[in-house]
Amino acid sequence: MPKIKLHTKSPHIDMTPMVDLFSVVLTFLMLTTTMRQPEPAPIDTPFSVSDKTAPDANIMTLLLSEDNRVFYNIDNGSDTSFHFKGKILTEMGTRYNITFTPEEVKQFEAYPSSFGMPIQNMKSFLNTKDAKEREALQVKGIPIDSTDNQLALWVLVTRLVNPKVQACIKGDNDAPYPLVKKVLDIMQDKKVNRFNLITNLEATKVMLTEE
């Protein structure tokens, strides 16, 4: 009886299919990814059954945090040729007698997240790179009291520069109602009556009782 020769196999595993698969997944993720922007304050959005997706361009977002702060963000989408953000900042500057250098304007255009500080602090905010310092400048949020209502001016200037802008409100679950009311009032004074409240999707079933 002939001996059966056992082929001694090397313990190598062929990883080519694995690599193939990985590269496909990686390419997919890289192409579809939209980076999550870190928010200056933790925002826990409430749930709703609405399944309308948020607009992704020409929006101004108001962040209402739990500790009574208001943050503001302007997002003009991928279309950066208009330089809306820069124009808005320069316009805001002229109203408060602050001149922003082209570098600062550029910084502002590139800043992807929401900001919340009095316009007087904007210069030092744009010139610092340190995240801690930036956080320290944002402890107060945007002033919304009637003596110095900077939020109203931001909204006004944004709408002057970009008339197509839509308002989004991203509030924390625990944001107090008086703050919400105040912000809505400010917006309505500036003739913004249509709001998109950013929520998480939640499935609900309606049960109708039969009699």
Next chain:
Amino acid sequence: MGEIIQEEKQKGGKRRPKKHSTHIDMTPMVDLMCLLITFFMLTTAFSKSKVMEIILPEKIDDPNIERPVIQDSRTINVILGPENKIFWYPGRVKDSNNPPALKETDYSAEGIRVLLLERNKLLSKKVISFKEQMVKENPTMSRDSLLANIKRFKKADDSGPIVLIKAYKESRYANIVDIIDEMDICSVVRYAIVDINYVEEKMVQTAMAGSTTTPK
């Protein structure tokens, strides 16, 4: 990598043509890819955030413009109280010294939803049965035309409740979103966010004082 080093060593010595496997060790590559995939997966915001659209009535500055009058019998006042409580009463306060009793409820499916569905039975039944019928008979119908049809139902409706949403100062943002959401679920057409008045604030305070004494 091991193989490559081995190859160089042999070049100096005897030149013996040796069959080398063409395999490249891919483990480091796989490692790197794993890391990248994990990174992208964690940073990607897959689902775009959803929005709930609300349109608030324009502020009327001109005193000459007549404000709409609403029937008391159709009105429900929903007051968003503190601690996720809802108080409601029908109609309006006729005598501020003797206000109507507030009924307490909550945001759960057995709470305010039952009340709203009861009041809005005609319309919500219509909407739900229409939706079901469309699912059965015409599943290819586009979402937009479905919504347009439902909108037509809503417009024609004139028996549903008029809900006045009033938020007490201690309520939270989530409460507002929840209640507007409930309106959407129960297909209530007419609702408005109204300022709470002094009498109602007092009513909430007495109701809260009453409810804190009862054990939870």
